[in-house]
Amino acid sequence: MSQTRAPIDRGRFSNKTVFIMAAIGSAVGLGNIWRFPYVAYEGGGGAFILPYLVALLVAGIPLLLLDYAIGHSQRGSAPLSFARLSRRLEFIGWWQVAICVVISVYYAAILAWSVQYVGFSFTQAWGDDPETFFFADFLQAAETGVTLDFVPAVLIPMVIIWAVAIAVMALGVQKGIGATAVIFIPVLLIAFGALVVQALTLPGAIDGLQTLFEPNWAALLDPAVWASAFGQIFFSLSVGFGIMITYASYVGRKIDMTGSGFVVGFANSGFELLAGIGVFAALGFLAQASGAAVADVVAGGIGLAFIAFPAIISEAPFGALLGVLFFVSLVLAGFTSLVSILEVVISAVRDKLEMSRIAATLAVTVPMAAISILLFTTTSGILVLDIADYFINRFGILLVALVAMLAVAWAVRRVPWFADHMSRYGSVRLGRWWVVLVTFVTPVLLAIMLVLELVTAIGEPYGGFPAWMLGVFGWGVAGAALVAGILLSIPKWKATTPLEAPEHDEEVIR
Amino acid sequence: MTAGAIVMMVAAMVVLWGGLAAAIVNIVRFQGEEPADSGRDL
Numbered sequence: 001m002s003q004t005r006a007p008i009d010r011g012r013f014s015n016k017t018v019f020i021m022a023a024i025g026s027a028v029g030l031g032n033i034w035r036f037p038y039v040a041y042e043g044g045g046g047a048f049i050l051p052y053l054v055a056l057l058v059a060g061i062p063l064l065l066l067d068y069a070i071g072h073s074q075r076g077s078a079p080l081s082f083a084r085l086s087r088r089l090e091f092i093g094w095w096q097v098a099i100c101v102v103i104s105v106y107y108a109a110i111l112a113w114s115v116q117y118v119g120f121s122f123t124q125a126w127g128d129d130p131e132t133f134f135f136a137d138f139l140q141a142a143e144t145g146v147t148l149d150f151v152p153a154v155l156i157p158m159v160i161i162w163a164v165a166i167a168v169m170a171l172g173v174q175k176g177i178g179a180t181a182v183i184f185i186p187v188l189l190i191a192f193g194a195l196v197v198q199a200l201t202l203p204g205a206i207d208g209l210q211t212l213f214e215p216n217w218a219a220l221l222d223p224a225v226w227a228s229a230f231g232q233i234f235f236s237l238s239v240g241f242g243i244m245i246t247y248a249s250y251v252g253r254k255i256d257m258t259g260s261g262f263v264v265g266f267a268n269s270g271f272e273l274l275a276g277i278g279v280f281a282a283l284g285f286l287a288q289a290s291g292a293a294v295a296d297v298v299a300g301g302i303g304l305a306f307i308a309f310p311a312i313i314s315e316a317p318f319g320a321l322l323g324v325l326f327f328v329s330l331v332l333a334g335f336t337s338l339v340s341i342l343e344v345v346i347s348a349v350r351d352k353l354e355m356s357r358i359a360a361t362l363a364v365t366v367p368m369a370a371i372s373i374l375l376f377t378t379t380s381g382i383l384v385l386d387i388a389d390y391f392i393n394r395f396g397i398l399l400v401a402l403v404a405m406l407a408v409a410w411a412v413r414r415v416p417w418f419a420d421h422m423s424r425y426g427s428v429r430l431g432r433w434w435v436v437l438v439t440f441v442t443p444v445l446l447a448i449m450l451v452l453e454l455v456t457a458i459g460e461p462y463g464g465f466p467a468w469m470l471g472v473f474g475w476g477v478a479g480a481a482l483v484a485g486i487l488l489s490i491p492k493w494k495a496t497t498p499l500e501a502p503e504h505d506e507e508v509i510r
Numbered sequence: 511m512t513a514g515a516i517v518m519m520v521a522a523m524v525v526l527w528g529g530l531a532a533a534i535v536n537i538v539r540f541q542g543e544e545p546a547d548s549g550r551d552l
Contacts, residue, residue: 046518266530427540
């Protein structure tokens, strides 16, 4: 039996505005800027808005609200929240923690590249060939295999990123995470808004918008387009892997969580639309400047950020300004997401070991920074990053989200109870519609997505990488996260940690 | 731009940015309670 003791605050957002800003900061990340525009273009252009909106309302926001319900009602990190629902489900929380460890160690590398490219924007260091510069000169990328040849141009910004991240995490929930979001999100909006305005004034911008928004209604008959819309919403909203559970546990009992969820969901998608407009206006300019069709210069992901955009910066009037705005936006959006991912790990360690904020921060982030620097500042860093990112998203996040939903809806059958909890102080009442979506519809959709991804990954070795690299850094890492989750759930909680959720804020532990 | 592209661009703006505006108005008008204090974060 657990024994009670004088309550110690585990940290809290001071009000709903700070919480919403932090949640938006987590949701709005690199994918909003470099993934959505490409996915929308590939998925039928203007017609894509239909499956995208359906995905947001049917899966995205309901899933977000489920994460909120778990964290807000159970008042703990992901492992503690699941342990309070049922001791048998604790492994799901640790599985989410392990996934966050994997993501944060490679996510920091992309931020480090972006920091360097802010400087490169002034000198246009990539010259006439941004692709060769990025892979051969900047990253000094190896052909294959794993090396320990460090690249100083990546190492230095990486150390800076981790130092700043550790400082922010050590400052705590309100003064660190909350304050960072409250400052960074408005600055991000201003910087990216300025980028959009500048991009729209470039010659050819209208052609870019035409390419993005021209509706291809026939695409809506393709199931793959609907799957990509659900995938975009799912991966973009930071749901299913512990972040929103952790953040919601730091919110006061009587805060309007359902209304907050709708703000976060629409803010995330609203920013994606802004990114689509800015990116395609710039791509329209690049197409005109290079005498090609817009379709021939369209890119997504790393190709858009570090190859296509440098080419745009080289051609555009006031290109340095455009570059600074773009890469600063990447850094801001990415950093607030990195902070949220780290908090999942720190919060879990604090809850389990009853450590102080600073001790837990150092115990978690210093080893993670070391692994991150060791693996991703070498000439093989981008290869490992590419594989780990592909597999941990699909067979980590997607799989754990499905397992969590099935466990909550079917093993412990708490969804109706969550609906009551969220509706008690929420401006949007969660009725039978939400219970049906979370219990039946969304799990089926996630399962379909997972099967499609599994068929693709098994049928065609990802990226042409050798089997041993896919086995170690892909399947191996994704599998290790699950094993780690199970092993970490074995040790018992301390007697002073109640495994029943406290009823009132005053009883919040640590 | 073609009429179809303009219509879809405007529709996307109205739905997503309008949805965000509506969500913000909803949460501002709702009379919820804030926590008494921000609490000490160890």
